[in-house]
Amino acid sequence: MSLRSIRTRAAAMVVTMVAAVLVPLAAQAPAQAAPNAAAGPTAWTPEIYPLFSGESVLRNVPSNGRDELLSACASSNGIACVSVGQGDGKHSIFHLYKCDTRSLSNFIDALAVVNHQTGGAQVHFWGPSYEVYIPADNTRHTVPDYQTYDFDRLDLC
CATH class of the missing domain: 1.20.5 (Single alpha-helices involved in coiled-coils or other helix-helix interfaces)
Structure with a gap:
């Protein structure tokens, strides 16, 4: 051969x-399936872990509803309300009160926070490159998307 x-x-x-x-x-x-641009934007589910007893999350809130719910949060003593986009034009709104550190996932855009905690407690977001402190001043604070995308931790207090 x-x-x-x-x-x-x-x-x-x-x-x-x-x-x-x-x-x-x-x-x-x-x-x-092949991506279909006509089907609309891709959505994701933002998460804060853990959520403690008495804390809650509202999903699929439209933008105008988000603003109303954040305003209502301003009337509730002792809580922080965190709203974050879901990528489909809707938002998830978390009502938090327990002083603790939590993990974040799918925090990508449209972050807005109303901190109405008592005693001057701050809401602290951080990640590898950015960190933001939200004071307990009972006003709406927005965070740029490039920072929001970086955040992987949240601390109340």
Whole structure:
């Protein structure tokens, strides 16, 4: 057998082995629809963990409802209200009161906070590059998206 023939057979064997591995893997992969720009923006679910007993989150709040709920928060002593965008034009609004450190996920845009805690307690957001302190002044504070995206922790107090 010639050297050329051996190389040809070896190459054919390698192609066959690769196909034997890849074809079954491709069959197992779930089908994924192509992105559809007409279907609207992609949404995500912002999370604060943990939420303690008595704390709550409202989901899918439209922008005008967000402003009304943050104004209502300003009338409730002892809580901080954190509103963050969901990527679909709606917001999640968290009512928090327990002094503790929490983890954040999917905090990407449209962060607004009303801090009506007592005793001068601050709301502190931070991440690898940015940190923001929201004073207990009972007014609405907004945070730029580039900072919001960086935040992975929140501390009340």
